[in-house]
Amino acid sequence: MSQVIHRADSRGHADHGWLNSHHTFSFASYFDPKRMGFGALRVINDDVVAPSRGFGTHPHANMEIISVPLEGSLAHKDTMGHDFVISKGEVQAMTAGTGVAHSEFNHSDRESVNFLQIWVLPRLMGVKPAYSQKTFEPNERVNRWQLVVSPDGRQGSVTINQDAHFSMAKIDVGRSLDYELQGDDHGAYIFVISGNVKVDGETLGPRDGLGLTDPKLLTIAAESDAEILLMDVPMTVI
Structure with missing residues (x-):
């Protein structure tokens, strides 16, 4: 098993005034040839958007785009006719x-919104655009995995065009969770939202990321109360 670690303070950073963004992988003006993604995982942006500001209408093609609000709300509109608050x-x-x-704007005129913008390379190119949005009960991820993204929408997860599985967990200090990969030639990328965990001999803090290739079974131990996002993705992309 091999690993790659991305500390929070090593991420790319862009401060546009209305947008304060940290990039785990190369994105926009931040480029590092060693950080072009992890398997099918291409982008993890940790974005803070000022009140009433946001991303104007802009196009995408052949990419799976996942948004995970951590604080606040986003107003989303797209050319498929969706007009929702996330x-x-x-x-x-x-x-x-x-x-x-689509466009994404902070829904509040008083408070900032913080969300993770994640891009995953698709399994099939040129498919019909699609949209999925679900609410997840935070108590259902306490000391267990809560599936939030999958290729087939099982367990009430949102659906993407890739054999990728995202799970979230809140782990109490002193507790641990095991995780088994969902497919052959898959890797696991662990992104720490809050707290401290130990994985494969490495202690990770808030916003640290750790990618493990071919781990088969991995154990994540909480050294404080922690919340994590685990992204189980194919390592070979066609």
């Missing part, structure tokens, strides 16, 4: 496919 406790997935345009 809040903490919800997860949104959009299959860009043959092409879609």
Whole structure:
């Protein structure tokens, strides 16, 4: 088993005033040839958007785009006709496919919104665009895995066009969780939202990321109360 670690303070950073963004992988003006993604996982942006500000309408194609609000709410509109607010406790997935345009704005005129914007390379190119949004009960991820993204929508998860599985967990200090990969040639990327955990001999803090290739079974132990997002993705992308 091999690993790659990305500490929070090593991420790319862009401060546009209205947008404060940290990039785990190369994105926009931040480029590092050693950080072009992890298997099918291409982008993890940790974005803070000022009140009433946001991303104007812009296009995407052939990418799976997942949004996970951590604090606050986003107002989403797209050319498929969706006009929704996405809040903490919800997860949104959009299959860009043959092409879609959307906008994302902070729904509040008083408080900032913090969300994770995650891009995953698709399994099939040129598919019909699609949208999925679900609410997830936080208590159902305490000391257990809560599936939030999958290729087939099982367990009430949002659906994407890739054999990828995202799970969230809140782990109490002193507790641990095992995780078994969902497919051959898959890897696991652990992103720490809050707290401290130990994985494969490494202690990870808030916003640290750790990618493990071919781990078969891995154990995540909480060294403090912690919340994590685990992304189980194919390592070979066609």
